[in-house]
Amino acid sequence: xxxxxxxxxxxxxxxxxxxxxxxxxxxxxxxxxxxxxxxxxxxxxxxxxxxxxxxxxxxxxxxxxxxxxxxxxxxxxxxxxxxxxxxxxxxxxxxxxxxxxxxxxxxxxxxxxxxxxxxxxxxxxxxxxxxxxxxxxxxxxxxxxxxxxxxxxxxxxxxxxxxx
Numbered sequence: 495x496x497x498x499x500x501x502x503x504x505x506x507x508x509x510x511x512x513x514x515x516x517x518x519x520x521x522x523x524x525x526x527x528x529x530x531x532x533x534x535x536x537x538x539x540x541x542x543x544x545x546x547x548x549x550x551x552x553x554x555x556x557x558x559x560x561x562x563x564x565x566x567x568x569x570x571x572x573x574x575x576x577x578x579x580x581x582x583x584x585x586x587x588x589x590x591x592x593x594x595x596x597x598x599x600x601x602x603x604x605x606x607x608x609x610x611x612x613x614x615x616x617x618x619x620x621x622x623x624x625x626x627x628x629x630x631x632x633x634x635x636x637x638x639x640x641x642x643x644x645x646x647x648x649x650x651x652x653x654x655x656x657x658x
Contacts, residue, residue: 495636497647503553504639509632510548514593515541516623517616521597524615540601547596551589560584582629583621590620 496502518537523529526536564580594613602608637644 495633501636501640501643505632505636506549506553506557508635509628510545510552511541512628512632513589513620513624514544514548516628517593517620518544520619520623521612521616543600544593544597548589548593551592552585556585556588556592560588563587578629579625582624586617586621586624590617 496505515537518540519529519533522533522536526533560581561584563584564577568577568580570577591613594616595609598604598609598612602612
């Protein structure tokens with residue numbers, strides 16, 4: 495999807511915001527015993543801390559590692575949608591334990607057991623949230639933001655194809 499470094503930054507910011515907010519809402523609900531209207535407001539308090547951490551991890555470390563892992567069992571000739579799912583799954587497999595550890599250290603009583611419990615509770619939700627809601631929404635918003643640029647790129651590619 496992103497073709498330039500700037501587009502990659504924008505996409506990663508969108509993805510980090512949606513993913514982190516969803517996971518914070520989930521963890522606040524676990525900690526308070528359920529979801530109320532207040533849950534959505536309480537989740538906003540951790541966003542300024544967790545979104546930058548998620549962005550830096552994803553942009554500088556996890557993205558490249560996840561792609562390498564995904565292409566250890568996928569081929570570049572596989573359907574693009576399946577490649578997207580494979581990369582997204584690998585991102586969750588790396589980010590979930592890492593972000594669970596960071597959240598444990600920052601917001602809970604830090605211990606190995608607390609981290610493992612947090613990670614165990616978060617993994618199913620993170621995977622479903624990423625694959626079914628966050629990822630599609632982030633890609634939709636990205637396409638909406640860069641619609642003109644993507645159309646121009648497609649037209650230019652089309653012209654280059656016919657010129658040959």
